[in-house]
Amino acid sequence: MSVMFEPLPLAAVGLLVFVLLYAVRRVYPRPLPGIPYNAASARSLWGDATGLMEAFKRTGDPNKYIFKQGRDLDSPVSQMFLAPGSKPTVIIDDVREVKDILSHRTHEFDRAPRTQDAYRALLPHCSLVKLTGPAFKEQRKFWEGVTGIPFLRRVAEPKMYHYALGVVELFRAQTELAAGRPFACFDNFDVAAFELICDVVFGTPGSAIEDARAEVVRATRGKTIQQPASIDSVAELPTIQKPEMCSDVSFFISTIAKSLKSIFPPWTLWYLRQQPLHKQRLAQKESTIDGHIEAARARLARLSPEQLKDLDEDSAVVTGVRRQLLARLRRGESLDARFSKLAQKEIHDELFMILVAGHETKAVLLSWSVKFLMANPNKQEKLRQVLQAAFPERVSKGEQPSVKSILYTSIPYLEAFMEESIRYANTSPRLVRMTATDTQCLGYRIPKGVTVFLNPYIGTKPLDIPEGLRTDTSRGSKDNFESYWDPSGMDEFAPERWLNEDGSFNPRKFPRLAFSAGPRMCYGRNLALMEFRVNLVLLVLNFKFEQVPKGLDSMESQQRLFRMPQQIYVRLTPL
Numbered sequence: 216m217s218v219m220f221e222p223l224p225l226a227a228v229g230l231l232v233f234v235l236l237y238a239v240r241r242v243y244p245r246p247l248p249g250i251p252y253n254a255a256s257a258r259s260l261w262g263d264a265t266g267l268m269e270a271f272k273r274t275g276d277p278n279k280y281i282f283k284q285g286r287d288l289d290s291p292v293s294q295m296f297l298a299p300g301s302k303p304t305v306i307i308d309d310v311r312e313v314k315d316i317l318s319h320r321t322h323e324f325d326r327a328p329r330t331q332d333a334y335r336a337l338l339p340h341c342s343l344v345k346l347t348g349p350a351f352k353e354q355r356k357f358w359e360g361v362t363g364i365p366f367l368r369r370v371a372e373p374k375m376y377h378y379a380l381g382v383v384e385l386f387r388a389q390t391e392l393a394a395g396r397p398f399a400c401f402d403n404f405d406v407a408a409f410e411l412i413c414d415v416v417f418g419t420p421g422s423a424i425e426d427a428r429a430e431v432v433r434a435t436r437g438k439t440i441q442q443p444a445s446i447d448s449v450a451e452l453p454t455i456q457k458p459e460m461c462s463d464v465s466f467f468i469s470t471i472a473k474s475l476k477s478i479f480p481p482w483t484l485w486y487l488r489q490q491p492l493h494k495q496r497l498a499q500k501e502s503t504i505d506g507h508i509e510a511a512r513a514r515l516a517r518l519s520p521e522q523l524k525d526l527d528e529d530s531a532v533v534t535g536v537r538r539q540l541l542a543r544l545r546r547g548e549s550l551d552a553r554f555s556k557l558a559q560k561e562i563h564d565e566l567f568m569i570l571v572a573g574h575e576t577k578a579v580l581l582s583w584s585v586k587f588l589m590a591n592p593n594k595q596e597k598l599r600q601v602l603q604a605a606f607p608e609r610v611s612k613g614e615q616p617s618v619k620s621i622l623y624t625s626i627p628y629l630e631a632f633m634e635e636s637i638r639y640a641n642t643s644p645r646l647v648r649m650t651a652t653d654t655q656c657l658g659y660r661i662p663k664g665v666t667v668f669l670n671p672y673i674g675t676k677p678l679d680i681p682e683g684l685r686t687d688t689s690r691g692s693k694d695n696f697e698s699y700w701d702p703s704g705m706d707e708f709a710p711e712r713w714l715n716e717d718g719s720f721n722p723r724k725f726p727r728l729a730f731s732a733g734p735r736m737c738y739g740r741n742l743a744l745m746e747f748r749v750n751l752v753l754l755v756l757n758f759k760f761e762q763v764p765k766g767l768d769s770m771e772s773q774q775r776l777f778r779m780p781q782q783i784y785v786r787l788t789p790l
């Protein structure tokens with residue numbers, strides 16, 4: 216009997232071993248043929264994830280580790296294994312090719328599901344999560360009024376000046392209370408950036424910066440805060456009370472960042488969304504934004520068709536609502552009814568996206584630029600001298616320059632300083648795409664459905680690549696810039712590299728990718744640049760940024776949604 220049954224268990228064991236071996240093989244890295252990789256990582260179940268996690272723990276920023284690989288392997292295209300059982304991720308590290316992919320190859324390299332998933336749970340209808348097809352382009356066109364120069368000049372300019380002056384006054388009060396000690400200042404920039412974007416989106420002025428200043432003045436007069444004995448210790452300042460919506464947006468930004476950093480983003484996101492705090496904040500932001508949309512709809516629905524057509528849009532919510540109402544007029548529908556659920560959601564999500572994308576980015580850039588001022592006292596002094604020459608009223612009469620003169624006076628060294636800050640801050644150090652079709656890059660075949668990390672940093676020496684391996688458009692772009700690499704090195708902060716010999720500013724000295732390129736280029740670039748300029752000018756004219764004590768001056772970065780400094784302390788002398 217037993218002899219008869221022996222072959223069956225043997226076959227079962229054989230099958231089990233085969234299935235196990237197959238399963239193990241499936242979870243171990245399976246390299247894409249022909250693309251260089253780290254051989255040791257390919258032998259490990261966790262692939263490159265272990266090294267990446269270690270680098271993240273050690274430095275707070277995984278991007279150096281990711282883009283170092285191409286240099287180690289001497290290849291502009293390489294692959295990494297970032298999660299067991301998943302396809303490899305391809306890394307592309309060549310400025311010309313990255314710019315070409317972003318500008319001309321969106322049908323081959325489009326929005327990655329990783330990015331879509333992270334945002335889709337919160338903003339399913341916003342343009343950011345859409346693939347670069349007709350629906351995306353139509354939505355961008357619908358909203359372009361909000362980011363266009365006429366709207367920015369008419370609506371955003373006076374508001375950004377107001378909040379930038381508010382920050383100057385807050386710094387002045389904090390400096391008095393700190394009495395020579397260094398103090399943390401990220402919240403100043405963060406809350407002011409939020410109040411501006413919120414005002415641009417809803418047309419409702421914020422008072423958090425003014426309130427914070429009043430609180431600091433009260434604490435100084437009442438001597439209610441005991442400062443540390445040492446002049447080199449961090450001063451105690453009253454905490455800025457963030458508007459509720461600002462805390463909500465920061466909370467959602469950290470949710471998105473956590474999911475983007477996770478090895479298994481959908482699981483992380485699912486877990487975060489189950490948390491009661493998440494649900495509570497979500498309900499809060501839904502009712503706030505919907506309230507603004509309904510108030511704008513009710514107001515605009517009372518206008519005559521002519522008034523509606525002639526109306527100057529004075530906030531993003533008015534833009535969204537007016538354009539929906541104009542579409543109703545064209546279809547011969549009544550203006551009175553509430554919006555359909557879909558129309559309401561589309562306006563809602565785009566407004567929320569502007570709040571998310573247009574808030575922390577600007578505060579992070581300003582924080583880096585303040586660090587560059589402190590780390591480079593000679594360049595700070597030079598910037599101040601050119602600004603004082605451009606705006607003599609600040610020195611002779613103590614008057615602040617007007618917003619128009621700040622924005623529209625040509626000041627080459629200021630433009631170079633801004634450009635170099637944007638380059639060196641490298642706030643979005645990794646752009647993510649997915650191949651939408653089987654394709655190739657620099658002679659390497661990349662199959663459909665592979666996640667691709669693009670390095671937009673203008674600061675690493677390009678590897679030698681035969682021109683014949685490039686696409687036609689990439690070959691054609693060779694002379695678009697004076698250089699792709701500064702022989703004096705790009706690891707220094709040097710605004711001068713953007714100046715011609717005659718001292719004029721030359722934006723074509725090197726490529727610029729900090730706001731990405733092509734059809735998916737940053738939507739808020741103009742607003743961000745104007746706001747950066749106004750804040751930088753007013754800060755440098757009003758304060759000397761002294762060096763902060765050792766231990767508070769680290770230039771190390773951390774990766775949240777953006778690459779931001781680990782430490783942001785200032786020590787100021789008012790001017």
Ligand code: HEM
Pocket residue numbers: 342343344568569572573574576577580642643646647728729730731732735736737738739740742743
């Ligand atoms: C210093 C400030 C800023 C920097 C450095 C920055 C950078 C970027 C970058 C690099 C991208 C491209 C991401 C990609 O290609 O995958 C991007 C996209 C985007 N930015 Fe900005 N940004 C800034 C400010 C703003 C502001 C103020 C707004 C809103 C008013 C904004 C709205 C957006 C949106 C909506 C997208 C997504 C575009 C798409 O649909 O693909 N950004 N930004």
